[in-house]
Amino acid sequence: MLSPKSNRILFVASVYTHLAAFHIPFMRLLQDKGCEVHAAASSSEGRKEEVEAIGVKCWEIPFARSPFNIRNWEACRRLKAILQSHHFDLIHVHTPVAAFLGRYLAKVTGQGPVLYTAHGFHFYKGAPLRNWLIYYNAERLAARWTDGLIVMNGEDFENARRMGFEPDKNLFYVHGVGVDLSRYARPSFPGGYIRAKLGLSSSDVVVTCIAEMNPNKNHILLLRAWKKLAERYADCHLLLVGTGELMAYLQEKVEKEHIPRVYFLGYRRDVPRILLESDIVTLTSKREGLPKSIMEAMAAGRPVVATDVRGSRDLVEDGCTGLLVELGDVPGLVAALEKLITNPELRAAMGVAGRKKIQDYSLEKVLSQMAAIYERYLEEIAG
Incomplete structure (x- = not known):
């Protein structure tokens, strides 16, 4: 049980889109325990109102994702002012830049314990040397300000141990941000929802990618493969769910290169419905922490084709719950998607295996x- 006194908790992230997408259940968890929950992030990408709607006190902090952006100086000033005027019993930080600044400022202003969830370190096997020089050294420095580190994949766990964190003492391995399995119960949705809107038949094969349209999500690799697949299979359709800085560029590429049957669906609140009407889900990222879109695909009982990168490989068992391809391997991606497009029995078997595996990643768990x-660190304060 959490302390009976009303603990004040602060969540910090670069943008409110991150907090809205992944952390509202955890904010509600703390509220249900009697805690007063605050959040500090930038609303530049929207969704701040979703966090405010659950009764969280939201502070506007103009963080920039890039550590070199001058806006972070103003973000640092504003966050420091909040921390000087408020005491938080626990601070939970997310995203690299906001997490680094948040941890440092928490310590210099005498706040309570600080937890950091690494949603995928920016240094990883195969990462550019620049990432290791900047982010690895930043994390080693920030380790002294981190009371507890939470990771969600095997590679990050090992890197955290090398930085001196100790399992079950100040290092915790959790199953991502969780997925609400109840939202993927087929009887909840009528059939033909998204297919009817797009004019697709029940016999068409639908491949779906749910990802922010940024360089890391690597939609270019997917479109290169899809261009070849679309020439071979006239009954296949690609749904791209999400928005981002590269959306206009990707739309222009599809139009200029006449890549057929690609649908840009934008930001959606009906992801479970879309997944339940999909046949295959794909994610071609350059790096991941533990991708929620793959967890959602598995919850919907859909096979996944993903690049063999940290995070994705923690979820996708090659040949069992889906297929893994090497980063940058267009022919390999074509072959993997083709294998599932032409084999509905294999799709069904992999979907069943994925649904079974994802039980351990349920939001409830x-x-x-x-x-x-949370209880461990708040009880330390109470004691």
């Missing part, structure tokens, strides 16, 4: 894991 971590 992750909430239980996080509740135990």
